[in-house]
Amino acid sequence: MATPSPDGVITIDDMHLGRPQVIATYLLTGPVPALVDPGPASTLPALEAGLAAHGLGLGDIGAILLTHIHLDHAGATGSILARSPKARVYVHQVGAPHVIDPSRLLRSATQLYGDQMGTLWGEIVPVPTESLTVLEGGEMIDLGGRTIHAFDAPGHAKHHLIYLDQQSGGAFIGDNGGVRLPGLSFVRPATPPPDIDLEAWDGTLLMLDELMPSWLMLTHFGAYSDVDFHISDYRARLAHWGEQVRRGMESGMSEEAQIAALEALAAEEAAGLSPAEREALHQQTGALESSWRGLARYWRKRADAEAACPHP
Ligand SMILES: [Zn+2]
Structure with missing residues (x-):
């Protein structure tokens, strides 16, 4: 079933470990095609197939917007840069050092995933410093006339950003809104170590509410237009957990x-x-x-x- 998507946004299912509706990458169409969270390197073939269905290849990608640097969101960034050297990568200032030198990120992830690392995430290639645009929140990103507003959004991770797309009204919230399946009115928290911060997270959700997006775009998984329900249900559930x-x-x-x-x-x-x-x-x-x-x-x-x- 095709999931609904806002104007100018295409949801690509990365088919993580062959499973549907686990990890989404969002393609922003337009003069500068952009990816929000390209996913892990292990799912690059599915991402390429998703792009090809819209007449694009990795070499056409002009920008990669990372909500945060966890491997299920950003692991493929270095591999894509190797194929598309002109692409700009947008990342939070706290996360930037760890995409340039992923060794600490890899150590931390290995503690969680052990010998499953390669199967789950594939190869992690460092991102060249000169490809990065480092953000702290408050910036406007211009994708050839399409404006994306970046917001500092700690909670799930302290290096998390939310991107609000003016064209579609979509807020790309990464993991700051939990996980949800298309068609279900049910949101579940996902709060892995190491830097969950419930107080900061609640502030981020209140900020998100005030931005009044038309859509919430979750990495896990899909686009939701019942924004008020999602935010209030998620805030309550997260506090309860x-x-x-x-x-x-x-x-x-x-x-x-x-x-x-x-x-x-x-x-x-x-x-x-x-x-x-x-x-x-x-x-x-x-x-x-x-x-x-x-x-x-x-x-x-x-x-x-x-x-x-x-x-x-
Ligand atoms: Zn995630």
């Missing part, structure tokens, strides 16, 4: 029991979905243990910061 993890940590339960409790909460929330829908959501989110670890790390960091800087 955060509270559950905080209370679990305070209770002194074992890690295993706390992870099982988060799995039970997620299952309860998804009880109205079909088994196939639940399985597809699971593919988008990955193991809930990773979401628990991301939230637990956030609460530990906060506790450490409060201990180091006591209020009078």
